[in-house]
Amino acid sequence: MNKIKILSDNLANQIAAGEVVERPASVIKELIENALDAGAKRLSIEVELGGRRLMRVTDDGTGMGRDDAILSFERHATSKIKNLDDLSRIATLGFRGEALASIASVAKVELVTKIAEDTSATRVYMEGGKLVDVKEAARPQGTTITVRDLFFNTPARRKFMRSEATENYYLTNIVTHYALANPEIAFTLTNNGREIVRVSPAKDLRERAYQLFGAELFESLLPVSGGREFVANISGFVSAPRERRSTRDGQYFFINRRFVRDKIVSGGLLEGFRSVLPHGVYPVAFLFLEIPFEELDVNVHPAKTEVRFRRPEAVKEVISEAIRGALRNAGILQIEKKELKVESRELKVENESEISLQNILQEAQSPFQPTIEYTSENPKQNLENENSDYQTVNQEEETLPVENQPPNFEIPISSIDFEESALEKSREFNSESQIPDEKSAANFEQSTNIKEFVSTSAPSLSSLDSQSVSTPIVDSAVKIPKSIEVESLSSAKIHPIAQLHNSFIIATDNEGLLLIDQHVAHERILFDKFRQKESMRKIESQNLLLPETFDLTPAQSVAFDQIESELENLGFGVMRLSGRTIAVKSVPTDLPPSEVRNLLAEILESFAGDKRG
Structure with a gap:
C-alpha cells in the first residue's frame, strides 16, 4: 500500500508554500531531513564544486516502493501529514511535499530506493521537472538521491550563485547542524573527494560536540538545563567565557529537534551572558528547546528554519534564566542581581587629595550605584569596608526592581x-x-x-x-x-x-x-x-619550540583550505596533519604564542563570515 498521498487543495493552500531551492545547501538540507524522517541511522553526503556539479545523499532508512518513488516527485505529495490537525501538530522535519518536486524542476535528479519487502530497488530519473525514466536497480534497503547540474535550465539563477568557497561553507554548516541535532546517527561529508566531516554514532550531545569541535571546546562546555511548564524546556551546553567567538557562527539552536534561526532564542542567549562577555564577542552554544505544539508554529517559511512563538517573551526568559543558572553553577556568576539595594547617594570626602578624581568618578557614575563614604585617613580601608557592606546590605534598605536598573556588565575588581x-x-x-x-x-x-x-x-x-x-x-x-x-x-x-x-x-x-x-x-x-609590516613586506616569523596543534571546526577547516597561503604570507607556519587537525610551527614575531589559537580562530571565522556575507 502506498504511503505517499497528494494533499487536497484545501490543505495544500494552508501550507507556507514557495521555492525551497535557494542554493546547494538548501538541497542538502531537504534531502537530509527526508533521510532522518525515514529513520536513517547512517548518512553519507557527497558534493563537488560547491554543489554545482554534484550532490548525493545516501541513507539506510526505510526506503520507498516503486509507486511511492514516482509519486514523491509530485508537488504536495507527502506521507507526513493528511489533514489540518496534522499541520498543527507537526512532529517530522518535512511536511510540505515540495522538496523533491522543487529540486527536480531545476536539476537532473536520480532517485534509487528500496524497501525491505521488495526484491529489487527502483530507479527514477527526472530532468527539469520531467519524468525521463523508471526502471529496476540494485541496492540494499534505503535511498540514494543524486542531484547534478543545479540550475542548468535557469541560467540567471546559476549566474548569481556564490563562489565555491561560500557554497562549501553553507554546505558544511548544514551538515554540522544536523549532526549536532542527531548524535545517535553517523554522518559523513565528502567535498571534492576530500573528507570534511566523519562522525560515528555518539552516546550524547557532549560526545558529538567533541567529535565535531575538538577537545578544547569540549573542556569548556557548561551544561544548561531548565524550563517552565507549558512554555519550554531547555537543555544543551554553552561555552565558558574564555571560549568565545567574534561571530555568531558557533551558535546552534534546535526547537523540537528542528534546526532554526531565531532572534528570540539568540536574544535569550545574549541576555543570559549579559555582564559576562564584552560587546562584540559571542559564546558557543548548543541549545535544544522542547516546546508544546500548541505554543509553536513552524508553518512560517518554506525553508522551515523560522518559527513563531505564542509567548515569545516567556520563551526568551526561560532561555536567559537557564543560561544564568549554568554560569552560576560554574562559579562564573557569583552574585544574583535580581535587585539592587542602595543606602546613600551622598559622597563625603575628608581626604582633599582625592577630591578631583572622586568628583570625576561621581559625575560619571550611575545614580543607582552604591556610593562610597570616606571617614578616615585610610581610603583603602574604607573602600574595603564599603565593598563588604555592599554585599551584605540589610533587608530594610530601598529596593529597586530589576526592570528599573541600568544595564549591567561584570568586570573583575579588587581593592x-x-x-x-x-x-x-x-x-x-x-x-x-x-x-x-x-x-x-x-x-x-x-x-x-x-x-x-x-x-x-x-x-x-x-x-x-x-x-x-x-x-x-x-x-x-x-x-x-x-x-x-x-x-x-x-x-x-x-x-x-x-x-x-x-x-x-x-x-x-x-x-x-x-x-x-x-x-x-x-x-x-x-x-x-601588521599593517605597517605588510606594506613594507617585512613580516618576520619566530619558530615555536614545540608546534601547537589545533582541532578546527568543519567551517574553519573549509576556510583554512582557502587562505593557507595567505596565512604563510602573514608569518604563520601552518600545515594540516590529518582530517581537521593543523599544526602551527611558527608565528609572527610580535604575536605572543599564548594568543595563537584565538587569533587563528578569529581569522578563520572572519574569512568564513566574509564568504557567507
Missing part, C-alpha cells in the same frame, strides 16, 4: 592601592585598581603613550575570564565624552590614570575621561604593526 608614583607603576598594574595620590597626580600631566602602556600590561586572551563581581555602569551617555577617532593608538596623547584588574584602563585626554578596553586596544596596536 584600591594608592601609590607614591603611579606613572612609574603604570606598567606593573596587575589585578588591583590603582589610583594616584595628590603628589603623584601631578605626574599625569605628562603625555604618556597609550601604546606603550597597553603593550606592556595587556593580558593574554584567556586571562580576562577570571573571577568577577558585578558593578553597574552609567545609565546615560549625557556626561560621557564623545568618542574619539584616531588614525592609530600610537599617535593618541592619552594619560593613563588607573587600571581595573588588567582589563580596563581609566585615562584622560584633552577632551575628558576615557574608559579603554585594554584587550581591544592591544589588538588595535597589533593590527597597526
Whole structure:
C-alpha cells in the first residue's frame, strides 16, 4: 500500500508554500531531513564544486516502493501529514511535499530506493521537472538521491550563485547542524573527494560536540538545563567565557529537534551572558528547546528554519534564566542581581587629595550605584569596608526592581592601592585598581603613550575570564565624552590614570575621561604593526619550540583550505596533519604564542563570515 498521498487543495493552500531551492545547501538540507524522517541511522553526503556539479545523499532508512518513488516527485505529495490537525501538530522535519518536486524542476535528479519487502530497488530519473525514466536497480534497503547540474535550465539563477568557497561553507554548516541535532546517527561529508566531516554514532550531545569541535571546546562546555511548564524546556551546553567567538557562527539552536534561526532564542542567549562577555564577542552554544505544539508554529517559511512563538517573551526568559543558572553553577556568576539595594547617594570626602578624581568618578557614575563614604585617613580601608557592606546590605534598605536598573556588565575588581608614583607603576598594574595620590597626580600631566602602556600590561586572551563581581555602569551617555577617532593608538596623547584588574584602563585626554578596553586596544596596536609590516613586506616569523596543534571546526577547516597561503604570507607556519587537525610551527614575531589559537580562530571565522556575507 502506498504511503505517499497528494494533499487536497484545501490543505495544500494552508501550507507556507514557495521555492525551497535557494542554493546547494538548501538541497542538502531537504534531502537530509527526508533521510532522518525515514529513520536513517547512517548518512553519507557527497558534493563537488560547491554543489554545482554534484550532490548525493545516501541513507539506510526505510526506503520507498516503486509507486511511492514516482509519486514523491509530485508537488504536495507527502506521507507526513493528511489533514489540518496534522499541520498543527507537526512532529517530522518535512511536511510540505515540495522538496523533491522543487529540486527536480531545476536539476537532473536520480532517485534509487528500496524497501525491505521488495526484491529489487527502483530507479527514477527526472530532468527539469520531467519524468525521463523508471526502471529496476540494485541496492540494499534505503535511498540514494543524486542531484547534478543545479540550475542548468535557469541560467540567471546559476549566474548569481556564490563562489565555491561560500557554497562549501553553507554546505558544511548544514551538515554540522544536523549532526549536532542527531548524535545517535553517523554522518559523513565528502567535498571534492576530500573528507570534511566523519562522525560515528555518539552516546550524547557532549560526545558529538567533541567529535565535531575538538577537545578544547569540549573542556569548556557548561551544561544548561531548565524550563517552565507549558512554555519550554531547555537543555544543551554553552561555552565558558574564555571560549568565545567574534561571530555568531558557533551558535546552534534546535526547537523540537528542528534546526532554526531565531532572534528570540539568540536574544535569550545574549541576555543570559549579559555582564559576562564584552560587546562584540559571542559564546558557543548548543541549545535544544522542547516546546508544546500548541505554543509553536513552524508553518512560517518554506525553508522551515523560522518559527513563531505564542509567548515569545516567556520563551526568551526561560532561555536567559537557564543560561544564568549554568554560569552560576560554574562559579562564573557569583552574585544574583535580581535587585539592587542602595543606602546613600551622598559622597563625603575628608581626604582633599582625592577630591578631583572622586568628583570625576561621581559625575560619571550611575545614580543607582552604591556610593562610597570616606571617614578616615585610610581610603583603602574604607573602600574595603564599603565593598563588604555592599554585599551584605540589610533587608530594610530601598529596593529597586530589576526592570528599573541600568544595564549591567561584570568586570573583575579588587581593592584600591594608592601609590607614591603611579606613572612609574603604570606598567606593573596587575589585578588591583590603582589610583594616584595628590603628589603623584601631578605626574599625569605628562603625555604618556597609550601604546606603550597597553603593550606592556595587556593580558593574554584567556586571562580576562577570571573571577568577577558585578558593578553597574552609567545609565546615560549625557556626561560621557564623545568618542574619539584616531588614525592609530600610537599617535593618541592619552594619560593613563588607573587600571581595573588588567582589563580596563581609566585615562584622560584633552577632551575628558576615557574608559579603554585594554584587550581591544592591544589588538588595535597589533593590527597597526601588521599593517605597517605588510606594506613594507617585512613580516618576520619566530619558530615555536614545540608546534601547537589545533582541532578546527568543519567551517574553519573549509576556510583554512582557502587562505593557507595567505596565512604563510602573514608569518604563520601552518600545515594540516590529518582530517581537521593543523599544526602551527611558527608565528609572527610580535604575536605572543599564548594568543595563537584565538587569533587563528578569529581569522578563520572572519574569512568564513566574509564568504557567507
